[in-house]
Amino acid sequence: MSVAATHRRELSVGAAYGALLVALALFAPAFYQRANLRDVLVGAAPVLVAAVGMTLVILARQIDISIGSQFAICAVVAGTLAKAGLAMPIAAAGALATGAALGALNGVLVAGFGLPAIVVTLATMVGLRETLRWVTEGVWVRDLPPGFQWMGLGQDAGRFAIPGLALLVWALVAWGMRHLAGGRAVYATGSNAEVARLTGVRPRRVVFGVFVAMGALTGLAALLSAIQFIDVQTNSGVGFELRVIAAVVVGGTSIAGGRGSLVGSLLGVLLLATAGPALTFLGSQAYWDRALQGLIILVAVAADAFGSATRLKARP
Amino acid sequence: MRNAALLALLLGAVACRGTGEHGKTIAMMPKNKGNPYFASCRTGAEEAAKELKVRLLWDGPTETDPAKQNEVVEAWITRGVDAIAVSVENKEAISTVLRKARARGIKVLTWDADTEPDARDYFVNQATPRGIAETLAGHAARLLGGKGSFAVITASLTAANQNEWLRQLRLVLAERYPDIKLVDVRPSDDDRKRAFEETQTLLKVHPEVKVVMAIASPAVPGAAEAVKQSGRTDVRVTGLGLPNDARPYLKDGVLDSAVLWNTKDLGYLTVQAANALAMGTLKPGVSSLTAGRLGAVKVEGDQVILGTPFTFTKDNVDQFNF
Amino acid sequence: MSYERGLALCLVLEIALFSIIGWNFFTPGNAGEIVRASAEIGLLALALTPVIVTGGIDLSVGSLLGLCAVVLGVAWRDAGWPLPAAAAAAIVAGVAGGGLNALLVARLGIPPLIVTLGTYSLFRGLAEGVTAGVKNYSDFPASFLFLGQGGVGAVPSQLLVLVAAAVGFWLMVHRMAAGRTLRAIGFSPDGARYAGVSVNRRLGAVYLLSGMCAGVAALLYVARLGQAKADAGTGFELMAITAVILGGTSIFGGRGSVGGTLLGLATLGVLQNGLRLADLPAELAGVVTAALLLAALGANRVFQGRDGT
């Protein structure tokens, strides 16, 4: 089977993204100012980092809708550590570690106790969000040291480093998923966990691993988002999980597991990150944004279903 | 103020219920508990509650949700409280429940945002929408030199307060500043990052905009940061915001002015008024109310007036901490 | 001791606890308020039970409720239709929304999680678009408001609608041939198709039904609040799904019970109301709900032994 056949989804989402860019070039060339492209990339960086983690989770035939709450907690942790006078690298490490720990909580419940991921992460989403609200009572983390914003690198360097770091993380994981045994084990687990077990893969360990990776990457996403500001709001990340899942699914990763790629997810992130501001540039009223975003998801998914007779995968 | 462990909480709830009441029980509700604006109001409310030795119940939906506000009031009616004070998310929706509370002999106040006048005894008014619109329009006109265009970042598209202020703002513009054009209104859903992204896009879609007006507390730092990062020194920000949020940007100069009222005093005054109402000292015909450290506060008809909107600038912002 | 008996015991304990630490909790009036507050989510949870029994899910019911509320407002206020006609329009809008879900899930075979993730945004977006986010509709006639705010003594008027829906769904899932085929589809879609069950038609039906119930729930919501706005029903889908899962229905499909869903709904309703009457912070509701959900999952696995009837 030729490359086109196996990567048909990535090509279709790439084509859709190309069409959007052409439309912008024709009707709203102002979109292509250097400043706007940079802002779109800086804005998309946290979503990309989380989308990398979500791709792994969905490839392993799981789902995580609690990353919105994890995002808020990790940002607050980063701010609190920085405010306590710790050096920024330690605060950053704290955010990632918190994410990894929260991911591990999901991992233990799903991989350890074999509970369904959708319900476990629904519970952790609600539980973590309300606990954070109860503890912080809505008070933002303020009076952060000057070194917090842009990790002390200054605005210009910071606005280059954030998308750069996100793309680097994406490239590393994309390479790993293709060339490391661990990456192939994720594909195998999502394709058929029982068969994977027989070929020596440890599905439960893989599932635990993808949830921890998801948590750590959510921590990084929260950090990359928080350091763009001088204080940390405590109710951030609401709806973050739906935006990330939408990007990964539009990018062609199948919810049934085993099929999909990080290239597709990158294109999905770029498509949805561009669609938001593009609607404004193309003059659509704010109150139609959400409807059009929903439409993009449905059209992308329906196109895929029309394209190929989706293979009905038997449940494990 | 950090809550004790869960068990202690449960025991606390049982214990204090059992020992009977000393002062009145006042139930106070914000629009959403996650908003720093209401968090600062709460500090003032608790200060007054301590002074007056009343039992303050602070509860409400975590996200702005009119249905939840009704449920909380219903619960308070069932629980039995002396006075209810609500910052109203949805004028019509809450009026039915508040009338029911008054029918049960519970004193009802609204603060920060009002409901139908017949559904409550008094409205603790920090500033009239008209007053707010005039102040904001004034700042915009000043910054634009009487001519030019500006854009607004609001809370959510469905937020009742903001929509009322916008309606008044358009009236004021039509009456007094015909040459000033409001080009667009973008939502921030009370999320600072969303306000930041909307402002960024706004500046590029409407390069002619020289003033960004953020009329929700989390939107002020969001819009200001976006303008700062865009490097557009020709664009200034104003709007309704808390001094603590606004301080760094006021010092920076990107934020010209933040209009608001002393939210701590608003919370403080609301509890004072509720207590006075419950004790009977605040009743129709009264023209002023001695409210603790605030002294004599003007009462016009059924509105307790905190005062005219206050403008924070880089010079006076340091005197405030909320 | 079946799962449902365990949940019922947990509900009784919860009521007992709040009767002690809550103010005037154990009163008919308060019970009426709990029913009134959980009526809309109850209707959505009842409609979601057959959806989840087929192994599907519907994230769009909350947004669809908002869209139907707006359709009611637009038809009645802007188009000037008589209220019954406007109410019918709202329900038809619900069925249309459910129809879109049905088309994509049943005919094109797209996983329901993804379809309803898309329609979650689409329906809410349409509601905001139609009203430009700003417009809201109120001043509904007293007769309509009675549906949401009225009642006979402590018994709220919503109870009638909720009981009717509960009986209807209970009969469908547990006593009718349709329910049996939904279970078969939930346990094994292929197995059902090879047994001559028209899988696509049945799947389509449950999503249509879910849409219709969102429409009816919208009427209850607007009647209760006296006001229709684009943000109606925000977050209701998660509460409804929580009630169904708490009730013991398996997220993978096949095993499920309408009785369990009602118990799950009651547990959540009592929790929210009880915490408030005990002057405990609202955030605690979220934390306890999360713990209950995880406990339900654990208990569910223990009781998995029983065969699916």
Added chain:
Amino acid sequence: MTLLRLQEVSKAFGGVRALRGVSFDLRPGEIHALVGENGAGKSTLVRILTGAVKADSGTIEIEGRRVERADPVVMRGLGVAPIYQQPALLPDLTVAENIAMGLERGGPWRRVDWRSRRERARQLLARVGAAVDVDALAHGLRMAEQQLVEIARALGADARILLMDEPTAALTDREATRLFELIRDLRAHRVGVVYISHRLEEVAALADRVSVLRDGELVATRDMAQVDRRELIRLMVGREIQAIFPKRAVPIGDVVLAAEGLACRSSGIRGVSFQVRAGEILGFAGLVGAGRTELARVLFGLTPADEGVIRLRGAAVRVAAPAEAVRLGVAYLPEDRRRHGVIGEMSIAANTTLAALRAITRAGFLDFAAEREIATTYLQRFAIKAPSIDAAVATLSGGNQQKVALARWLATRPSVLVLDEPTQGVDVGAKAEIHGLIVDLAAQGLAILLVSSELPEILGMSDRVVVMRAGTVAGVLDRAVATQERIMTLALGHAESVPA
């Protein structure tokens, strides 16, 4: 020195004792066949040897050393390579990766060398004689190709112990012969092979020794030379088998079902015409991939026909979906019993009435009394061994599950019954009972289409035999003239000599 020794190995699955104190040994350079009824414990034994399942008690020794923790990775390290009955491939990954996943070892941070993976896969596939593209995704392969990929993977592991569970079930005779040569070649290289098969003629041709498993116990181990077929069957079943096939002369009525020029592009069926009469058993023979199951799926409406006409009692009908087929009185007992034949999680009663819900529904409501009555009559009539009709079908043995599946279709009072491999994977005892039932049904006037890969069953049961090849009818043989050789000649489509 023994290569592999099992001592007193026992295993039970929730009350059902699959293995009871089994002791078994395998010598280097030996093909040791393992035979027994289905459910006798063969597959369980293989899954214990590959580490897929842990034994409850007993010891496993490889080259004299006791194996403590027997999980898939450890056993593979000790040179054990499995070939499962259901090919265990990862559908979304390429053939090359599927083969590599079985062979490579090492931690998650190990680099994957795609070039050497594809090269090694190509070599192994060539050795097995499979014309399969190494970059193809596994879910696109035919069943036979999947089996060959699994065999290639086992060879690649240069295993010292090869476990083969029904490896030829999906292979053509040509591919099977090639496999036998490979196995004999491995034996020459001192590899030990445990060979499991229902086809006793294969066991006779290949094995040095044969062990018989019955109801979880190893009842006998013999040198192949000292035992003949009849004794083997006796050992397997534990009682004498009278007439193999209870065929009876039955009055043949008029034509019930006729197909004229049936074609279905998506499943490769073209120009199929035949007739079947009431009371007649029409056998369908042919090689794997000849299109017999595909034809059955066309008749049942799972993949509707693009061209041609189906006539029921003379009237042309359009069967667009299984639901319509059932209404028209056409019933289909599918080949994959576990996934399609029954719904394991549901009770016997629910499974029995699932296709005939109309019969027990009054105004939409289920008549539970009627359901229990139907389920109980078939429970007794088919002697289904189960605690009660409320027991989940998954808890039953293979043979009893097949009876429930059959009962489901009889509950719909069909006039045409399509049986697809009705006795595959069913123990010899239950097989005879099912054959008896089939003949009874024919006697009651049902038109029966019997698709089977076992020529003895086709010859023993059919009034006429339709032989299919490459999606169409190669020829129809009357019972009197039908022989294995003639069928194979038609099935192969040229005069190639029939393999010994």
